[in-house]
Structure formats: C-alpha cells, structure tokens
Amino acid sequence: MTSGLCNSCTSGPFCNMLCSENCANANCNQYGTCIGGCKPNWRGNECNECDSNHYGSNCSNKCSVNCKRKICDNVTGSCTFGCKRGFYLQNCEKKCSTSCLSACNITSGECEGECPVDKYGSQCDKTCDKNCKNGCSRISGLCNSGCIDGKFGIDCLKNCSFGCISGCHQANGKCICKTGWQGQNCDECNQNRYGPGCDQHCSPICLNGTCFSSNGSCKEGCNINFNYGKVIQRSSENESNGEDYSAQYVVVPILFISIFLNIFLIVRNIRHIHYERKNSEIIISQQSSTFDENTSTYNRLEDIPDYQELGQLRQPSKYDELK
Known part of the structure; x- marks a missing residue:
C-alpha cells in the first residue's frame, strides 16, 4: 500500500x-x-x-419462466411474486388443470372457484356422468340438478321403465303408465295383457281373461263355457270400432281345424262306401259263378241214360191221352 x-x-x-x-x-x-x-x-x-433471475450456490440456476416477472429467491428458487396463471408449487414447475376456470392454489394445485359445468373434483379434472342434467356436484360428482329424460337414481344410471309415458321421478323411478302397463314404476303388464310391450291381449279362452305376461299362457286355466260365436261377434265389433282383434286369432285357427276334420271324415266315408260297393260286386260275381257251375252240372246229367229214362217218365202217358 x-x-x-x-x-x-x-x-x-x-x-x-x-x-x-x-x-x-x-x-x-x-x-x-x-x-x-x-x-x-x-x-x-x-x-x-x-x-433476481438466478439461484443456487453458483447462481447458475435460472428462476422458472413461470414465476411472475421471472424473479425468485436466490437460494431456494421459489417464485418471489408467485406463479403465472395456470402454474403452481414453489418453483411454479407444475401446470394447473386445464379445467380450472381461474388460477389454482400455489401449493396444492386445487382450482380456485367453480369447475366447468361437466367437470368435478378438486382440480376439476373428472367428468360428470353424461346422464346428469346441468352438470354435477364439484365434490361428489352426483347429479344435483337431476337426470336427463329416461334416467333416474342418485347417479342417473337407472333407466325409466318402457311403460312410462314420459320420463319418471328422478329419485324412485315412479311414473304415469302407458296403456297396458301397471305398477308404481309401470314395469309390469296389466292382468289381461302380455308381451314385451304389453300390447297383446290375453286369449278370451283364459278364465277371467288373465294370463302370464311373459308368454300369454292362461293364469287361472281355460273357460270351459267359452262361446266361439260370441268371440266372432265381438271380433267383428272390435274391427268396426278399430279395437284389438286378438279373439279372431284364436277362433280362425279353430275353424280351420274344424273344416279340416270334416273334410277328413267325408273322404273316409266315401272310401268306405267305395270299399263296400267293391265287396258287393265280388260277392255277386261269386254267386254268378256258382249258378253257372250248377247249370253245367244239370246239362251233364241230361247226357246220362238213366237220367234220360227218368225224363221220359215225366212225359205225358197214353193214359193221359185217353182221358
């Protein structure tokens, strides 16, 4: 110095x-x-x-580009003024869920504010069920605003019955029934209907007109006093009034069966008559043959001398002539 x-x-x-x-x-x-x-x-x-833009023992590490103003702590690298929109954690190296409508928590990444209508979860990254009407609860994902038409239940996964006129109660599935259906949820046929759509009438042959909804077989047996004529008449009335024709579907086959049986009996009788006539002709032929044989025998007897003398005895005598 x-x-x-x-x-x-x-x-x-x-x-x-x-x-x-x-x-x-x-x-x-x-x-x-x-x-x-x-x-x-x-x-x-x-x-x-x-x-302000670097950190670490040698100041060789750059602050995250996601830090606001790109300024961070010169030792830890944590963003001094927080993260840019859409990023979280101390160094803002993690991206918020794309479903966050606003920013997310800098520590946990949870979305701040509400989720989009069809999303739920802390980070709004889960999708509400498609059967929910107007989205779902952000926390539970349940359909708080009800279900779309045709669905019911807390999660809107159950189908309203086919027998419902229009939709059903969102909680229990109750509804107003179409014609031919019954029950609180309109999920069973009336006593006199059957088929997948409960649109088929039970046969009028069934006692009390009731049948099983699965196949139409009579529940209480058949009506032994069933009148086919009345069925035909009622079928005609139903046709004129535009009503169901199920009675005809029972009677017509029965009539066809009856006609077939009658034809069968007629043919059998004709064959029987033909058979009897043929037998009669055979018997007559046999009798004629016997007669011819007897005549032939008689002719042969006339050729015998003794028989001829006997024949002469039968001729008129001279005594008869004297008389």
Whole structure:
C-alpha cells in the first residue's frame, strides 16, 4: 500500500483480503466494492449474491419462466411474486388443470372457484356422468340438478321403465303408465295383457281373461263355457270400432281345424262306401259263378241214360191221352 489504498486485487484495512471472485475483472477497492460491476448472474457491491433471475450456490440456476416477472429467491428458487396463471408449487414447475376456470392454489394445485359445468373434483379434472342434467356436484360428482329424460337414481344410471309415458321421478323411478302397463314404476303388464310391450291381449279362452305376461299362457286355466260365436261377434265389433282383434286369432285357427276334420271324415266315408260297393260286386260275381257251375252240372246229367229214362217218365202217358 503506497498511497493508503490497497491494490486492485485486495481489500480490508490491512489490504490482506482478496476481492470477490465474482467481481468483473477481479478488481475492487479497499472496502471490497467491485470496480466495474459483477460477473453475469451476480449482484451486490461485493457481487456475493445471485441476481433476481438466478439461484443456487453458483447462481447458475435460472428462476422458472413461470414465476411472475421471472424473479425468485436466490437460494431456494421459489417464485418471489408467485406463479403465472395456470402454474403452481414453489418453483411454479407444475401446470394447473386445464379445467380450472381461474388460477389454482400455489401449493396444492386445487382450482380456485367453480369447475366447468361437466367437470368435478378438486382440480376439476373428472367428468360428470353424461346422464346428469346441468352438470354435477364439484365434490361428489352426483347429479344435483337431476337426470336427463329416461334416467333416474342418485347417479342417473337407472333407466325409466318402457311403460312410462314420459320420463319418471328422478329419485324412485315412479311414473304415469302407458296403456297396458301397471305398477308404481309401470314395469309390469296389466292382468289381461302380455308381451314385451304389453300390447297383446290375453286369449278370451283364459278364465277371467288373465294370463302370464311373459308368454300369454292362461293364469287361472281355460273357460270351459267359452262361446266361439260370441268371440266372432265381438271380433267383428272390435274391427268396426278399430279395437284389438286378438279373439279372431284364436277362433280362425279353430275353424280351420274344424273344416279340416270334416273334410277328413267325408273322404273316409266315401272310401268306405267305395270299399263296400267293391265287396258287393265280388260277392255277386261269386254267386254268378256258382249258378253257372250248377247249370253245367244239370246239362251233364241230361247226357246220362238213366237220367234220360227218368225224363221220359215225366212225359205225358197214353193214359193221359185217353182221358
């Protein structure tokens, strides 16, 4: 020290301290202040701390581009002013769910505010069931606003019965029934109907007109006093009134069967008569043959002499002539 000042590479009262290695050109005054500024990524009079955009022991790590103003703590790298919209965690390296309508919590990533109509969950990343009407609860995912038409239940996964006229109660499935259906949920046929659509009438032969809905077989047996004539008449009335014709479907086959049986009996009688006539002809033929044989025998007897004498005895005698 010649003039009371340290050289450019030392500092301190006794000029026994080196300038910071982060000083530009390694020059500083006796107070340690870097002359000419700091090397890149460093700041301060003695260039002993990272600038606002870097962190780490060597200030070699850049602050996250997702930090607001790209400023972070020079030791931990956590964003000093928080994250840009859509990012969270200390260093803002994780992206918020795309379903968040606004920002998310910087620590947990939970969406702040409401989710879109068809989303739910803390990060609004789960999809509400398609059967929900107007979205679902953000927390549970249940259809709080009810179900679309044709569905019911707390999760809207159950189908309203086919027998409902229009939709059903969202909680229990109760509804108003179509013609031919019955029950609280309109899920069974009336006693006199059957078929998948409960649109087929039970046969009028069934006692009390009731049948099983699965196949139409009579529940209580058949009506032994069933009158086919009345069925035909009623079928005609139903046709004129545009009503159901199920009675005809029972009677017509029965009539066809009756006609078939009558034809069968007639044919059998004709064959029997033909058979009897043929037998009679055979008997007459046999009798004629017997007669011819007897005549032939008689002719042969006339050729016998004794028989001829006997024949002469039968001729008129002379005594008869005298008379």
